[in-house]
Amino acid sequence: QSALTQPASVSGSPGQSITISCTGTSSDVGGYNYVSWYQQHPGKAPKLMIYDVSNRPSGVSDRFSGSKSGNTASLTISGLQAEDEADYYCSSYTSSITYVFGTGTKVTVL
Amino acid sequence: EVQLVDSGGGLVQPGKSLRLSCAASGFTFDDYAMHWVRQAPGKGLEWVSGISWNSGSIGYADSVKGRFTISRDNAKNSLYLQMNSLRAEDTALYYCAKGSNSHIAAGWFDPWGQGTLVTVSS
16 A cells, blocks of 8 residues: 655644645545545644544544545645644545555745 | 553563553543554654444554554453554554544544653663
């Protein structure tokens, strides 16, 4: 199972919006609405930010939103803040009854 | 508060075995599937294995199939990963994570343990 494809890095200024893409295939992202997104700060465990493509867990800022079109899912962070600087990973359930993660995206707040 | 505490990592020689544990608290353990996810130093996340609430459904990544065995003891609120025939490429921080429902399918991972480091080297 190949990793989902994410851009290596995305940057933006405080207050701006950025979008991270996550591209897979019809056997994972495109075949199921079971895409989730995780935020990981250096030295910390990942934290769930979005589940089932576009749902936010309680306690996660509404500045984070998710969507999907075909084989590509996206995470948008609006009103970018310094604390959003971290690595972000997408994940999808697959037809092989396994999970696959994305390659990861480093978000930099300029 | 849901808490997952990973343990059992260490330095091991190639070809040897190691058993990881994850102690769960703060939720009804046998209502949920559980997973192991690993992260090699400086690299991304890789799903390793998942187990349903009653151990009736188990899945493995191709990279560990036949070498790793996931198990759980619901009476002890504990998850395990038996790792045999370890290779250098298994070197990683191993996290246990709570699934979103009782089955390994169609879910997400929340929360995660703090991770336990496995280093495979001679």
